[in-house]
Amino acid sequence: MWSISFLLSAFVASCSLCSVYGLFTFSNYYHDHMVLQKSSTGTTVWGHSSKVGDVVHIKMNNSEVFQAVVKSNQIWEAKLTSPSDHGPYIISAVSSLGTIQISDVLFGDVWICSGQSNMEFTTNKLLNSSEEYSDSTSYQSIRFIHIHKQFSATPFTDIDSINSGWNTPNQRSLQTFSAVCWLYGKFLSQHFNYPIGLVETNWGGTRIEAWSSPDALKRCAGFSGRKRNQYYESHLYNAMINPLLRNTIKGAIWYQGESNAAHAYKYTCQFQEMIFDWRTKFSTASLGTTSSSFPFGFVQLAPWREGESNLGFPQVRWAQTSNVGYVPNSLLPHVFMAVAMDLPDFHSPYGSIHPRYKHEVAYRLYLGALAVAYHVEGINFEGPFPTSATIDNTHRHLTIEYDRGLHPIEVRSNQGFEVCCVNHTTNVCNAFDNHWVNVTMESHDFASVTLDVSTCSHGNHVAQVRYAWRESPCPFHQCAVYGKITNLPGPPFTFYVH
Ligand SMILES: *[C@@H]1O[C@H](CO)[C@@H](O)[C@H](O)[C@H]1NC(C)=O
Ligand SMILES: *[C@@H]1O[C@H](CO)[C@@H](O)[C@H](O)[C@H]1NC(C)=O
Ligand SMILES: *[C@@H]1O[C@H](CO)[C@@H](O)[C@H](O)[C@H]1NC(C)=O
Ligand SMILES: *[C@@H]1O[C@H](CO)[C@@H](O)[C@H](O)[C@H]1NC(C)=O
Numbered sequence: 355m356w357s358i359s360f361l362l363s364a365f366v367a368s369c370s371l372c373s374v375y376g377l378f379t380f381s382n383y384y385h386d387h388m389v390l391q392k393s394s395t396g397t398t399v400w401g402h403s404s405k406v407g408d409v410v411h412i413k414m415n416n417s418e419v420f421q422a423v424v425k426s427n428q429i430w431e432a433k434l435t436s437p438s439d440h441g442p443y444i445i446s447a448v449s450s451l452g453t454i455q456i457s458d459v460l461f462g463d464v465w466i467c468s469g470q471s472n473m474e475f476t477t478n479k480l481l482n483s484s485e486e487y488s489d490s491t492s493y494q495s496i497r498f499i500h501i502h503k504q505f506s507a508t509p510f511t512d513i514d515s516i517n518s519g520w521n522t523p524n525q526r527s528l529q530t531f532s533a534v535c536w537l538y539g540k541f542l543s544q545h546f547n548y549p550i551g552l553v554e555t556n557w558g559g560t561r562i563e564a565w566s567s568p569d570a571l572k573r574c575a576g577f578s579g580r581k582r583n584q585y586y587e588s589h590l591y592n593a594m595i596n597p598l599l600r601n602t603i604k605g606a607i608w609y610q611g612e613s614n615a616a617h618a619y620k621y622t623c624q625f626q627e628m629i630f631d632w633r634t635k636f637s638t639a640s641l642g643t644t645s646s647s648f649p650f651g652f653v654q655l656a657p658w659r660e661g662e663s664n665l666g667f668p669q670v671r672w673a674q675t676s677n678v679g680y681v682p683n684s685l686l687p688h689v690f691m692a693v694a695m696d697l698p699d700f701h702s703p704y705g706s707i708h709p710r711y712k713h714e715v716a717y718r719l720y721l722g723a724l725a726v727a728y729h730v731e732g733i734n735f736e737g738p739f740p741t742s743a744t745i746d747n748t749h750r751h752l753t754i755e756y757d758r759g760l761h762p763i764e765v766r767s768n769q770g771f772e773v774c775c776v777n778h779t780t781n782v783c784n785a786f787d788n789h790w791v792n793v794t795m796e797s798h799d800f801a802s803v804t805l806d807v808s809t810c811s812h813g814n815h816v817a818q819v820r821y822a823w824r825e826s827p828c829p830f831h832q833c834a835v836y837g838k839i840t841n842l843p844g845p846p847f848t849f850y851v852h
Pocket of ligand 2: 481482485486489713
């Protein structure tokens with residue numbers, strides 16, 4: 355009995371209707387228990403058929419809602435109007451080759467979770483994983499799919515049939531699922547109380563080049579085409595992103611950049627172009643049902659090694675904001691971030707590059723999503739960020755003003771600031787030169803901090819100031835500047851002082 359039902363389900367999963375007459379299936383993304391994007395622009399359902407020109411009738415709970423025609427590429431694609439409720443629905447597709455169906459289909463928000471090992475970091479590595487498993491019984495309308503790891507030199511049309519389909523949350527399904535992705539979905543589910551679909555597509559140790567299409571890569575000057583990565587340029591894009599493009603999504607979250615720290619100067623362009631390219635391609639391939647400016651959230655790199663002076667991580671953190679320091683900004687519209695530099699875990703059993711504090715990371719992402727993706731009013735989702743840096747006329751005090759005083763700051767340390775101290779022949783410093791000196795905060799009020807820069811006198815002057823410009827800038831929760839109300843750390847910055 356076991357072997358018969360096993361064979362039957364394997365057959366159904368890989369080929370719902372393969373017969374002498376031809377092949378008729380849903381895409382391998384579409385399975386029982388899935389979440390479809392609820393959207394005023396519609397949601398796509400698609401699949402394969404060997405019979406070009408055949409008509410495919412799409413039904414929701416037996417009412418026909420769409421007719422699709424099998425195109426010359428043997429794909430049929432339907433654009434469904436979202437129902438007014440969240441389901442469940444049975445969705446069936448009927449063609450001259452037969453009938454296929456998926457059941458327990460919910461309507462809600464679908465988020466892609468991508469990146470490298472910190473996104474891949476599984477729920478069973480959380481400090482309280484067993485509590486998370488038992489708590490998951492309350493979140494049965496969060497559903498998730500884990501895209502099988504594959505790479506390819508050419509774009510895949512569909513994900514592999516080896517993909518196990520959509521899961522409901524329980525200990526077995528959750529333990530190998532992304533912790534950040536799950537927790538992010540859980541926070542969204544708590545707030546909105548409707549179904550959330552999570553699509554994990556990530557791979558530890560990978561560089562952004564692998565997740566970028568050739569179109570995105572070629573827009574960055576200096577793109578060499580050299581294949582440094584073990585996973586070549588676009589190879590993960592081809593196998594793990596391209597086959598998802600036809601599906602309607604709400605947005606994406608991203609935790610990646612550690613593997614690009616050695617070439618951080620390239621990341622500004624690469625990141626910006628990848629986001630724009632994903633947005634364009636998802637929107638086009640999904641018949642316009644995914645927004646061409648869909649919200650994109652990322653985790654700004656967390657700390658790694660204690661006391662390390664390598665500047666790759668601070669450079670990537672800055673590049674992740676398009677060298678602005680905060681998001682969204684005009685270069686990165688509809689982008690939000692979770693600052694994570696104050697969450698070191700130097701004794702993580704998974705290596706200090708994998709801090710276990712994923713609840714806070716996911717919560718900070720969720721705050722950004724509420725404000726940027728969902729336009730919820732009154733959400734404070736950003737830590738304090740400077741609006742100006744001014745030297746007084748004694749040249750001994752540098753005052754940094756935060757947020758125009760709109761939100762009070764909380765100071766937890768007087769460390770973490772540096773100034774670039776140069777003589778009258780220049781005003782220019784780069785991140786690596788040796789003119790940077792530590793300075794301490796001598797005072798602060800609710801909206802500004804004042805640094806003692808008297809070490810930079812005697813014919814020298816302060817050309818630049820930077821903050822938290824370290825791989826691991828502070829002990830846990832003890833960076834210098836936080837929002838008093840938000841409890842969020844001010845992000846790192848580097849500025850010229852005029
Ligand atoms: C659709 O069918 C499912 C499964 O039978 C059922 O639970 C659900 O209530 C139906 N929804 C509507 C709107 O009829
Ligand atoms: C797990 O621990 C985090 C703090 O690290 C806490 O916020 C969260 O509520 C805990 N989860 C459960 C299900 O107890
Ligand atoms: C400067 O401050 C950082 C901490 O922000 C510390 O790690 C470093 O050792 C200090 N450098 C010097 C030269 O004191
Ligand atoms: C000013 O600084 C530059 C760069 O460090 C150095 O080469 C030059 O000798 C300095 N000039 C004086 C007058 O100290």
